[in-house]
Amino acid sequence: MRFAQQPWGLWFLQTWRLTRMELRRNLFTWRASWIYFLAFIPAIIILTHLVMDSHPPSAMSEDTAILADIIQFYYIRLAVFFGCLGIFSRLIRGEMIERSLHFYLLSPVRREVLLLGKFAAGSISAVLLFGAAISICFALIYAGFGAAGRDYIFNGPGLGQLEAYLAIVILACLGYGAVFLLLSMMFRNPTPAAMLVWGWEVINPLLPSLLQRVSVAFYLRHLMPVSVAGKGIFALLTVQTEPVSNWAAGLGLLVLIAVVLFYSCYRIRTLEIRYTTE
Amino acid sequence: MNDRIIFEDVSKFYGEVLGVNRISLTIPSGITALVGPNGSGKTTLMNLMTGLVQPSSGHISVLGLSPGSATEFFRDVGYCTQFDSFPRGLTGWQFIFDSLMLHGISKTEATRLTRESLERVQLGDAADRRIAGYSKGMRQKTRLAQAIAHHPRVLVLDEPLNGLDPLARAESIALFEELGRQGMHLLISSHILDEVDRIADRVVLITGGYLIAEGNIHQVRQEVREKPMQVLIRCDHPELLASKMFAINHCVEARLHADGKGLLLRTGDIDQFYSSLNGIAAEGLVKIEAVAPADDDANAIYQYLIGSDGSAL
Numbered sequence: 001m002r003f004a005q006q007p008w009g010l011w012f013l014q015t016w017r018l019t020r021m022e023l024r025r026n027l028f029t030w031r032a033s034w035i036y037f038l039a040f041i042p043a044i045i046i047l048t049h050l051v052m053d054s055h056p057p058s059a060m061s062e063d064t065a066i067l068a069d070i071i072q073f074y075y076i077r078l079a080v081f082f083g084c085l086g087i088f089s090r091l092i093r094g095e096m097i098e099r100s101l102h103f104y105l106l107s108p109v110r111r112e113v114l115l116l117g118k119f120a121a122g123s124i125s126a127v128l129l130f131g132a133a134i135s136i137c138f139a140l141i142y143a144g145f146g147a148a149g150r151d152y153i154f155n156g157p158g159l160g161q162l163e164a165y166l167a168i169v170i171l172a173c174l175g176y177g178a179v180f181l182l183l184s185m186m187f188r189n190p191t192p193a194a195m196l197v198w199g200w201e202v203i204n205p206l207l208p209s210l211l212q213r214v215s216v217a218f219y220l221r222h223l224m225p226v227s228v229a230g231k232g233i234f235a236l237l238t239v240q241t242e243p244v245s246n247w248a249a250g251l252g253l254l255v256l257i258a259v260v261l262f263y264s265c266y267r268i269r270t271l272e273i274r275y276t277t278e
Numbered sequence: 279m280n281d282r283i284i285f286e287d288v289s290k291f292y293g294e295v296l297g298v299n300r301i302s303l304t305i306p307s308g309i310t311a312l313v314g315p316n317g318s319g320k321t322t323l324m325n326l327m328t329g330l331v332q333p334s335s336g337h338i339s340v341l342g343l344s345p346g347s348a349t350e351f352f353r354d355v356g357y358c359t360q361f362d363s364f365p366r367g368l369t370g371w372q373f374i375f376d377s378l379m380l381h382g383i384s385k386t387e388a389t390r391l392t393r394e395s396l397e398r399v400q401l402g403d404a405a406d407r408r409i410a411g412y413s414k415g416m417r418q419k420t421r422l423a424q425a426i427a428h429h430p431r432v433l434v435l436d437e438p439l440n441g442l443d444p445l446a447r448a449e450s451i452a453l454f455e456e457l458g459r460q461g462m463h464l465l466i467s468s469h470i471l472d473e474v475d476r477i478a479d480r481v482v483l484i485t486g487g488y489l490i491a492e493g494n495i496h497q498v499r500q501e502v503r504e505k506p507m508q509v510l511i512r513c514d515h516p517e518l519l520a521s522k523m524f525a526i527n528h529c530v531e532a533r534l535h536a537d538g539k540g541l542l543l544r545t546g547d548i549d550q551f552y553s554s555l556n557g558i559a560a561e562g563l564v565k566i567e568a569v570a571p572a573d574d575d576a577n578a579i580y581q582y583l584i585g586s587d588g589s590a591l
Contacts, residue, residue: 007349010382017379025365099363102330103424106359107380108352269346273330274292275361 011113018109018117019124026090027125035086038079039133042070046140055144060152064161067141068226071134071165076172076220077201080130084176085194087126091118092268093184099275112265119181119261126173131166138162157225164225171223171253175216178260185267219253222246280342282306283327283432283463288336290322296487297322301336303482303492305465309458311478312467313580319487320467321360324434327465328357340432341463353381356425360436362417364409370396370420371405377424395427400449414441422450432463439468451477471577483579491579496571498579506530506544508572509551514565516541519558526554542572 026032055063092115095101104114142149142158152158179197183190201217212218222244244252283305290297298319312320325331327338329345338344343351364373374395378388396402399419404412409420418441425433435454439447455477458464468474474481481498483490491498512535513519519541520532528551531544545551552569559566 010349013382014380021376021379025367029367095365098366099361100365102359102361103365103377104380105330105348106328106352106355106357107377108349108382109380110348270332272332273325 011110014109014113015117015120018104018114019121022091022118022121023124026087026121027128032087032125035083035129038083039129040136042074042079043133043136043140046137050140050144053144055146055149057145057148060142060145060148063141063145064226065228067138068224068228070137071168072221072224072228075130075134075169076217079133080126080169080172081176081198081201083130084122084126084173085180085191088119088122088177088180089184089190089194091122091181091184092271093188093190096273096275102273105271105273111268111271115181115265115268116261119177119264122177122181123174126177127170130169130173134165134169135162138165161225164223167250168220168223171250172216172220174257175219175253178257178264179216182260182264182267185264185271213252214256216253216256219244219249219256222249282339283341283465284337284339285323285327286337286339288326288333288338290319290326290331291334297331298326298484298487298489301484301489303489305463305480305482307461307463308479309454309464309466309477310480310482311474312465312482312484313471313474314467314484314490318485320484321436322487323484324357324359324436324465324467328355328434330357330359353428354430355432355434356428356430357434358421358425358436358438360440362414362441364417364420367408367410369406369408370401370412370416370423373409373420374424374427378427381428391427391429395423398426398453399423400446415443415446418442419446419450422453426457430462433457433465435464435466437467437469439473447473471580475577481579495579506546507548507551508578509543509545509548510535510540510568510570510572511543511555511566512540512568514539514567515563519564519566522558522564523554526550 092101095104105111107114109117138158138161142153145152153162180190180194183193183197187193201215204212204215204218223246283303285301285303288301289299296319301319301323312323314320322331326333327340327345329348329351340351341354343354345351345355365376368376371392375388375392378391379385381388383391392405393402396405399422401416401419401423404416409417412420418438422435422438425435438454439450442450451473454464454466458477458479466474466478475495478495480493481495482492483498511519516534516539520534520543523529523532523541523543528545528547529543530546531542533542535541543551555566555569558564
């Protein structure tokens with residue numbers, strides 16, 4: 001069958017409907033509350049800081065650096081990583097544990113379409129949560145500076161930085177999401193494998209340059225709009241061994257995501273339902 | 279052969295554990311019962327047929343389609359599994375409606391089919407309640423409704439009568455019979471052999487992953503020649519009939535019926551038996567009122583071929 005003859009319209013419709021179902025089931029449930037907590041706890045801390053402390057204009061550059069630290073060390077290394085682990089490993093493995101995946105596999109939906117629909121739902125959930133959380137953090141950081149803060153956002157580099165942070169969080173959600181979706185199909189309990197991935201991401205700057213490219217954090221580091229100088233052990237996370245342009249970093253990560261999703265599509269075609277072994 | 283379900287030399291191994299071994303089967307339309315003890319490979323066979331597990335070797339074709347082509351395959355196939363679990367937080371209506379929406383049909387059509395299928399299984403009143411609050415029988419009906427909602431041509435039912443009360447069981451059987459009459463392929467696994475016997479056109483006996491017998495229940499019974507067949511004869515002089523029958527070599531046992539107006543005979547050659555019986559009737563010494571096979575059913579075949587302990591004899 002030729003490429004053009006495939007029922008693309010039907011596949012698109014099925015992907016869209018699957019995504020909506022998954023969003024309804026996954027985003028607005030009590031089980032997702034820990035991910036909300038993970039996403040919004042910095043915003044609560046920044047809000048407290050905003051209410052309790054004064055914000056002289058001279059502190060703005062310091063707060064800008066703090067926001068960059070929060071995004072690089074907390075969101076990308078911790079919250080998005082573990083949030084995506086929770087969201088994406090539930091999509092396939094969670095349904096196997098709950099013994100309900102077979103309903104999807106018995107529907108007239110190509111397994112690749114099923115996987116991509118679930119991936120889209122997980123990505124939208126993660127991006128909505130973490131994108132909203134980072135936007136709120138950003139707004140709260142500069143809210144205390146009044147007119148100077150507004151000027152920094154709208155007439156200075158602020159808005160560009162926010163766009164870069166959002167682009168980073170989108171790529172991080174897609175990248176980690178694709179990796180955890182694959183791991184959840186490969187392992188009954190994907191958490192140990194995810195911890196290995198986390199370790200790999202941490203030691204990434206120490207690896208040979210070719211191996212560094214097999215990493216989500218490698219590409220994200222190069223997209224940071226504000227350079228972060230980590231201190232002590234954190235310095236390890238911010239080492240940039242070789243410079244990579246923004247477009248190359250973005251494209252490199254998208255290629256990595258595509259490769260992982262392609263392999264996931266291959267895995268799901270041979271996935272078997274054997275709940276007794278779960 | 280695009281109107282049949284075909285298993286060609288299909289084997290499935292779970293690691294070193296045998297699921298089914300070298301199964302070759304051709305199943306025409308109508309109701310086919312899959313009978314065997316627990317762990318015999320019935321569910322594996324159904325899962326293989328619907329692509330939930332992949333064969334280690336061999337080939338399966340359902341009306342000329344393969345489960346690998348999910349878009350076409352699952353428009354024609356519905357599978358009511360034994361797994362008593364559902365996606366969380368859904369009502370019966372949402373569950374079936376969502377399943378239908380994945381077919382790519384319009385909302386109006388999905389609404390119509392959802393209502394129709396829920397009414398067919400008598401679950402219309404509970405449609406808006408969460409499945410988590412359903413009884414086991416209601417969950418079974420929900421799965422059945424989901425499997426038939428899109429009007430498949432092939433319906434695979436794994437223990438569909440489990441958990442149902444007698445009334446619901448009778449309603450389900452009536453539904454299966456109706457679907458069978460409409461020309462659908464129904465493959466039903468069940469432990470309730472009396473009911474299987476009532477509704478099935480054919481039987482597939484499986485144990486230990488091996489196919490023991492398949493075909494029309496009466497033909498399969500006749501092929502089990504080493505087990506004498508039992509025939510109940512209602513007549514006015516059962517003692518006389520017994521003495522005449524014992525004069526024939528193939529008659530191995532005769533028992534008078536409790537009411538004194540019948541005789542239960544066991545014969546090793548049913549064709550010869552009927553021929554002899556015709557001769558006796560023609561003599562006019564014994565007035566024969568009725569003749570009926572007494573062990574020509576799925577239960578007897580199961581006992582003869584598999585045994586009560588589940589091991590093939």
